[in-house]
Amino acid sequence: MLKKFLCLSVVGCLGLWACSGDSTSAGSTEDSMIHNVAKSDSNAILKFALWSSLDSMGIPGYFKAASEKGIYVYDPYTRDNLRCPAPALAMDDNTLFFDELETIYQEGELVDGVCGKAVSLADGQVAPLGVNLIDSMKVGTVEFWFHPGKEFYDKPARTLLGNDGARIHFFYKDGELIFQKNHHNQHFFVKNMIALDSGWNLIAGQWGDGYMSLWLNGKLVAKKEHDLGYAPAMRGIPFENLFVIGYKSKCCMEGVDQYQGMTTAGAFDQFRISNVTRYDVQAPVVVVDSLPPAADPAGENEESEDELDSLSEGQCSTGIDMSTDLDSLDNNVVHLKLVTEMVCPPDYELVIDSNAYDKFTYSLYLRDGSVVKELLPVGSVYYGCIDLTDYSDPKFNATACTGLAPGTYRLYVTYEGKRNYYAFKVQGEIDE
Numbered sequence: 001m002l003k004k005f006l007c008l009s010v011v012g013c014l015g016l017w018a019c020s021g022d023s024t025s026a027g028s029t030e031d032s033m034i035h036n037v038a039k040s041d042s043n044a045i046l047k048f049a050l051w052s053s054l055d056s057m058g059i060p061g062y063f064k065a066a067s068e069k070g071i072y073v074y075d076p077y078t079r080d081n082l083r084c085p086a087p088a089l090a091m092d093d094n095t096l097f098f099d100e101l102e103t104i105y106q107e108g109e110l111v112d113g114v115c116g117k118a119v120s121l122a123d124g125q126v127a128p129l130g131v132n133l134i135d136s137m138k139v140g141t142v143e144f145w146f147h148p149g150k151e152f153y154d155k156p157a158r159t160l161l162g163n164d165g166a167r168i169h170f171f172y173k174d175g176e177l178i179f180q181k182n183h184h185n186q187h188f189f190v191k192n193m194i195a196l197d198s199g200w201n202l203i204a205g206q207w208g209d210g211y212m213s214l215w216l217n218g219k220l221v222a223k224k225e226h227d228l229g230y231a232p233a234m235r236g237i238p239f240e241n242l243f244v245i246g247y248k249s250k251c252c253m254e255g256v257d258q259y260q261g262m263t264t265a266g267a268f269d270q271f272r273i274s275n276v277t278r279y280d281v282q283a284p285v286v287v288v289d290s291l292p293p294a295a296d297p298a299g300e301n302e303e304s305e306d307e308l309d310s311l312s313e314g315q316c317s318t319g320i321d322m323s324t325d326l327d328s329l330d331n332n333v334v335h336l337k338l339v340t341e342m343v344c345p346p347d348y349e350l351v352i353d354s355n356a357y358d359k360f361t362y363s364l365y366l367r368d369g370s371v372v373k374e375l376l377p378v379g380s381v382y383y384g385c386i387d388l389t390d391y392s393d394p395k396f397n398a399t400a401c402t403g404l405a406p407g408t409y410r411l412y413v414t415y416e417g418k419r420n421y422y423a424f425k426v427q428g429e430i431d432e
Helices: 002-006 010-016 028-036 049-068 305-309
Strands: 095-099 109-112 117-121 127-132 140-148 157-162 169-173 176-180 189-193 201-207 211-216 219-225 242-245 266-274 288-290 317-328 333-343 350-353 361-366 371-373 395-397 407-415 418-426
Touching: 095 127, 117 140, 127 266, 140 157, 157 266, 176 211, 176 219, 189 211, 189 219, 317 407, 317 418, 333 407, 333 418
Parallel strands: none
Antiparallel strands: 095 266, 109 117, 117 266, 127 242, 140 201, 140 266, 157 169, 157 242, 169 176, 176 189, 201 211, 211 219, 288 418, 317 333, 333 350, 333 395, 361 371, 361 407, 407 418
16 A cells, blocks of 8 residues: 555556556657756756756656656665654654655755755755655645755745645745645645744644644644645646655646746755644644845845945945844744945955944834834833844844734844845734
């Protein structure tokens, strides 16, 4: 039953679809695409090579041709559970599929992971998993670890992993983590504003306990009443339910207002599918969720090349770079890491100062530009969640915004006329 469900071997997978009647071999164009992304020299693989081939041929077309040529071959027996201590995932009697992600397919590189190695993908790189989820599941949980890459927030929408029909699909868009579980002509999803940790994040989606729900690092992010199980695509096309990391076509995301294909950028480790619910859906939903920092849309924190060229001797261009550090998953305290950046002629070398906290000023706005408070003097806690008591360690507590009405806010940091902001959302009652 395990092989039938997971379809782990290429021979076994193709055997399951012998009655589909699709025996057309790949043409010369497909041969070229398969060849181009199957070169042994990884340095010769162009950016987006595999992604573009998948987008042109489709996942079923590409992997059918690749399997026939012996390029896409997975050996499930090499996927040993490394048995790392918690919080790493582990195999048990309820595990249907488990992949430690200790090898790469054709793109990406191996890096240190949560347990052993992990697969790191640059923008546009793709890593197929060895599971083609062809059977229904009344109850289930899908889990994986994700570490955002440097390029992850460069685009407003990023896929994480799933199958192309979004029967199971996780992605991140405009600060929202989204879990899709589509059925034929039906779009089901849960989502919420949430900040990913800058390190490893355990992401999970589950169904079968009266809800479908989304989890981040063991915390309930979103849930809705839902009594349907997992339903695979049933068009009789090989590999149409294959799980892939880093590729998503524009298909099947209208329900969440996403109409373009997506890439990813980051590292992935430990992918597990279980035939039980792993998390207690009665846990409280995170009410206040924070977004990642972003460059100011008005361009107040950036200089064009022409502006830099116009600088004269003694003039410098300045800006603020912001990152975050999640202090503890227990109290949701986010530390804002702020540095100033300066570029001066004639050498235009970037000078970074991480000790300029006494020169920053803070203000709070709504997302629509309405002023909440023009100046937040350093030395106090504002609205229960903006902690400026220590000027060298500004903090945000995502569970303590008792003094703000529901809405999306921007905490602006200003330095010498340049601004950057930390965005967060205060929610009212959660729809279930």
